[in-house]
Amino acid sequence: MRTTLVRNIASLVTNDPEREDGPLGLVEDAALVIEGERIAWAGRTADAPAADDVVDAKGRAVVPGFVDSHSHLVFAGDRTQEFNARMSGRPYQAGGIRTTVTATRGASDEALGANVARYLAEALRQGTTTQETKSGYGLTVEDEARALRIAAEHTDEVTYLGAHIVAPEYADDPAAYVDLVTGAMLDACAPYARWVDVFCEKGAFDGDQARAILTAGQAKGLLARVHANQLTYGPGVRLAVELDAASADHCTHLTDADVDALANSATVATLLPGAEFSTRAPWPDARRLLDAGATVALSTDCNPGSSFTSSMPFCIALAVRDMKMTPDEAIWSATAGGAAALRRTDIGRLAPGARADLAFLDAPSHVHLAYRPGVPLVDEVWRAGRRV
Numbered sequence: 001m002r003t004t005l006v007r008n009i010a011s012l013v014t015n016d017p018e019r020e021d022g023p024l025g026l027v028e029d030a031a032l033v034i035e036g037e038r039i040a041w042a043g044r045t046a047d048a049p050a051a052d053d054v055v056d057a058k059g060r061a062v063v064p065g066f067v068d069s070h071s072h073l074v075f076a077g078d079r080t081q082e083f084n085a086r087m088s089g090r091p092y093q094a095g096g097i098r099t100t101v102t103a104t105r106g107a108s109d110e111a112l113g114a115n116v117a118r119y120l121a122e123a124l125r126q127g128t129t130t131q132e133t134k135s136g137y138g139l140t141v142e143d144e145a146r147a148l149r150i151a152a153e154h155t156d157e158v159t160y161l162g163a164h165i166v167a168p169e170y171a172d173d174p175a176a177y178v179d180l181v182t183g184a185m186l187d188a189c190a191p192y193a194r195w196v197d198v199f200c201e202k203g204a205f206d207g208d209q210a211r212a213i214l215t216a217g218q219a220k221g222l223l224a225r226v227h228a229n230q231l232t233y234g235p236g237v238r239l240a241v242e243l244d245a246a247s248a249d250h251c252t253h254l255t256d257a258d259v260d261a262l263a264n265s266a267t268v269a270t271l272l273p274g275a276e277f278s279t280r281a282p283w284p285d286a287r288r289l290l291d292a293g294a295t296v297a298l299s300t301d302c303n304p305g306s307s308f309t310s311s312m313p314f315c316i317a318l319a320v321r322d323m324k325m326t327p328d329e330a331i332w333s334a335t336a337g338g339a340a341a342l343r344r345t346d347i348g349r350l351a352p353g354a355r356a357d358l359a360f361l362d363a364p365s366h367v368h369l370a371y372r373p374g375v376p377l378v379d380e381v382w383r384a385g386r387r388v
């Protein structure tokens with residue numbers, strides 16, 4: 001198989017736990033050898049083996065492609081007015097999702113697919129090489145299955161979120177909607193999805209309903225992840241840990257028991273600072289989670305209502321500036337942390353055997369992602385060993 005040597009990397013983030021220099025496994029004056037889709041070697045340029053082709057990184061930094069483990073890209077319509085009103089003083093409530101449900105149901109397959117492709121391309125330009133995305137704006141058997149079928153045409157990380165909110169048609173009988181989500185809708189959706197998710201929140205689904213939805217999905221072979229403790233304290237985080245969910249997402253309102261549960265589990269705490277930014281809500285306390293020993297991921301939550309950003313660099317900058325993460329912690333959480341939240345070991349790191357997903361930065365160090373907020377530093381992206 002043909003090999004490519006990428007040399008003259010000023011600073012390389014490997015996230016290789018075998019290396020000594022911190023959790024980032026940082027290598028200065030570094031090089032990589034790529035064989036096919038995979039990393040074959042990483043180390044100092046001076047020690048690099050020969051390869052068939054040579055690429056000069058010209059003193060740029062290289063980080064693993066970002067792993068965005070939480071987004072809602074299968075939607076139609078626009079919520080500019082809602083955002084504008086909120087920035088003029090009205091609070092965010094879960095019910096705003098209904099606006100997008102109406103628009104999504106009315107959109108063609110082609111329009112929905114084009115939207116997914118557009119936002120995936122936008123994210124890729126900003127260094128995201130793995131993107132999870134969800135259903136949740138259909139809320140009928142046909143519309144949820146359609147959303148997942150379209151999502152699966154674009155990414156392997158597809159999540160069934162029929163339990164985003166109770167469908168408007170079931171407003172007077174939420175129990176019947178839970179029966180649908182755990183019954184006919186699940187049957188129609190499971191073939192397209194890897195994950196099952198639920199919005200466990202006041203105004204959406206309570207702890208008992210969330211448990212029924214997640215365990216039904218698990219019985220169908222789906223893996224669990226949970227929208228937990230975003231707007232209020234609640235049972236979501238502890239339910240996620242109890243059911244060995246890969247990730248509890250949001251984690252904005254946590255008790256000490258919630259933090260302990262996360263720290264003593266394989267469930268990743270995924271923080272989505274774009275949501276707090278876009279709703280002017282209190283930040284999740286990343287420092288408290290990290291100091292307790294929890295694994296933390298960062299993700300965009302890209303969706304038209306509460307966090308309409310596809311930018312992982314923006315989330316890194318917010319996490320460092322406002323959530324008290326160090327730049328190193330934020331980079332790790334946006335790459336290896338995201339991979340952990342998707343239970344993946346082949347992405348989020350640049351060590352031998354990993355997929356060759358690379359983001360080249362127009363900067364000498366990964367720290368610039370937080371140091372130079374809002375600047376488009378990602379100027380070249382490779383996925384599976386190929387420049388894209």
Ligand SMILES: [Zn+2]
Binds near residue numbers: 070071
């Ligand atoms: Zn979400």
